[in-house]
Amino acid sequence: MSRRLRLLIAAIGIAALAWLLLATLERGLALAQRFMSLPEGLRWLVGLLLVAVLAAGLAIGVWWLRPRKPRAPVQAPDRPSLETRVAALRDSDADVEELRSELSELDRRRDSGQVHVAVFGEISTGKSTLIAALVPGTVVARDARGGTTREVTHYEGRDAHGTTWIVADVPGTAEADGDARERMAREEALRAHAVVYVCAGDLTRAQANEVRWLGDFGKPLVLAVNKADQWDAGERAHIAQRLRASTEGLPDAVVLISAGGEEQFTRRLADGSSEEVRRQRKPDIDELTTALRRLTAPGAGALEPARENAVLAGLHERTSLLETTQRAAEAERIVARYARRAIVGAMAAVAPGTDLVIQGALAAGLVRALAGLYGVKVSEVEIEALLRQVRMTLRTGTSVVLAVAGNALKAFPGLGTLGGGVLHAFAYALVFDSFGKALATTLAERQQLDHAEAGERMRSLLEDTRGNRLRHLAELTSDALRDR
Incomplete structure (x- = not known):
């Protein structure tokens, strides 16, 4: 580009900028004249609104341009509490060798003094x-x-x-x-x-x-x-x-x-x-x-606190995952145990019928056992309120429960030789399995007794007709009745 052409472009740019400034100034003067011609009360009102808008804009600009605070490092739990949790998992027969090896490696690297x-x-x-x-x-x-x-x-x-x-x-x-x-x-x-x-x-x-x-x-x-x-x-x-x-x-x-x-x-x-x-x-x-x-x-000594905090934070996450897995497995065992008791109780004291009102004492025991597993405190009033909701769910869903139970027995005809109460026994197995799993999931996620959430999950599980689940419940019913 030649020198003359560059000068021409620069001159045009300066002229355009000057025209824009003059136009802005003219527009500003016109607005000022219109503002001054307003009645005094309205002039004060418009002025206050303009000041408020400018102050809000200034505050937003300051907030947007403020220096960002550095993110705080992840804080891990203290080592003694973590070791206590690992020991509790070991006592429950969980495999904690990887967690213990991680703690040993933490000590080994600290003692080595190497970076x-x-x-x-x-x-x-x-x-x-x-x-x-x-x-x-x-x-x-x-x-x-x-x-x-x-x-x-x-x-x-x-x-x-x-x-x-x-x-x-x-x-x-x-x-x-x-x-x-x-x-x-x-x-x-x-x-x-x-x-x-x-x-x-x-x-x-x-x-x-x-x-x-x-x-x-x-x-x-x-x-x-x-x-x-x-x-x-x-x-x-x-x-x-x-x-x-x-x-x-x-x-x-x-x-x-x-x-x-x-x-x-x-x-x-x-x-x-x-x-x-x-x-x-x-x-x-x-x-x-x-x-x-x-x-x-x-040096390694000065860097060690941040390294130890990171390792313990990772161990906390892995320990929490193992604790969750262990609790879920224990919840499965608790639900199966109470479902088995419900099967035996149904055959011993309840004739087959259409009223599937849950067995109160067993249901209350199931709630207490699962709440204790997840560390949730529940009162007798809360338990009774939950069981009332469960009874209502069962009364309105009796036909569904019996239909699922009947179809399951057709798929596993060997159960029919155990007596006429098998249908009701299997229905109770389905009820307690659905109720227990719904309650366990709710307690694990919410850490409280949420009646509505547990009831909704139970309703969905009662309608779950997957073959593997029905087969498991059929085998549970068969085993319980044989033992009886």
Whole structure:
């Protein structure tokens, strides 16, 4: 573009800006004149409204531009309470060896005084190649296919400045059918003093969630953008700035690196032929090692509280999951026990009929047993209110219950030889199974006795005609009647 053309465009731009300012000023003066011509009372009213609008806009602007508070690290329960829960699970015959091993590993790493660094990220982002550059002389298995790393591997090495790290190579996330390996990678990331999250460009939504998850534990975190040799300096600066903004400042450092590795290309020779060439690209990870040295400079002792908090937080989640599984299994046993008692009671004292009013004493005992299992306190008044609702549900659904029971007995004709009360006994098995499971689910989710929720779940279960469930109830009825 010539100099004259640039001057002409600049002049036109200045003229347009001046015209816009004059038009705005003229419009403002006209509005001011109309405002001053209003009656005094109306003038005050409009003025107050304008001031309120401006104040609201200013407040919204200040709120929007305010500096964001750093996210508080995830707080784990104290270790003694966690150990008490693990001991209780062990006493209930749950398999807690993994939890106990995690606690032992926590102590072992604390006593070793070594700094552990986990290299974490999705598959095919160059994590293993990066470890080979971080720990010179290490032979790391690499493959053209994604998801080469199948287990956690530790490497001990020293960088050019004499800093010693224990670097963990973990399986990559986002691998098809790789849930177990992803869980393994996350657990190792929690055990480390510092984490390097490796990506190969802008973060996907899943990667951004992983960075937030790591950042929530408050330990040193470096976001390393690999394969940066494909961009020029301006593009690198733009990518780094965009990543800092999108991750809300969670990483302590954002660095762009090139892990190196092997590259393959075809070279044309002077005689017109070609040959396949393999060569090693020189790694460029100085920014990463500088950031790691700075973040781990306080030493393992100073970094240990954040690491221990992360490990205990992970253990809390795993312990809670095991507790939930154990309670669900125990709830199944309680429901089956009371359903069996209801079957025997139906055959012993109740003739077959159309009135399926629940057996009050057994039902109340079932409520107390399940409430005690889930640590929910219930009064006798609450139990009676729940049983009234259950009776009403059964009175309006008697035909449905009997129809399901009759169809089940047709599917399992061997029960017909046990006597005419089998239909009623099976109906009671269906009632107690539905009531118990509905109540257990409600207590587990809401941690309180919700009558409406339990009643609605029970109604749905009474109409559930899945073969496996009916077969289980038929076998329960048959076993109970044989024992009787």
